[in-house]
Amino acid sequence: MAEPIFPNRNALSAGHKLFPFGNICPVFHLAFPIGNANTVGMSTVVHSPAEVGTAARERRKALGYTQAEVASLCATGVRFISDFENGKATVELGKALTVLEALGMDIHLAIRGEP
Numbered sequence: 001m002a003e004p005i006f007p008n009r010n011a012l013s014a015g016h017k018l019f020p021f022g023n024i025c026p027v028f029h030l031a032f033p034i035g036n037a038n039t040v041g042m043s044t045v046v047h048s049p050a051e052v053g054t055a056a057r058e059r060r061k062a063l064g065y066t067q068a069e070v071a072s073l074c075a076t077g078v079r080f081i082s083d084f085e086n087g088k089a090t091v092e093l094g095k096a097l098t099v100l101e102a103l104g105m106d107i108h109l110a111i112r113g114e115p
Contacts, residue, residue: 043108049088050086053084053087056103070102074098076099081099
């Protein structure tokens with residue numbers, strides 16, 4: 001699993017924005033880490049925007065960040081973060097990928113039935 005872009009809360013509280021990849025997500029895969037922030041190597045297949053949003057919300061909370069902090073780091077608004085976490089199907093894909101990258105989550109695309 002990728003490390004979150006903001007690895008420690010002290011950097012946020014000091015006003016430093018750690019976003020080494022800019023607003024571009026370089027890698028997209030389809031496997032979302034589940035469980036708490038210390039979970040390594042676990043993933044789940046998702047079938048809906050609601051499942052992606054729920055996974056993102058759980059990861060954000062496990063890392064101890066607010067929606068406002070994530071929105072600030074991802075150059076988006078709190079409304080977008082809320083819509084995304086609530087499974088709104090029409091959220092902008094590029095912004096959603098930026099949020100997942102910031103949370104240290106990857107999306108792995110795979111063809112069903114192939115290893």
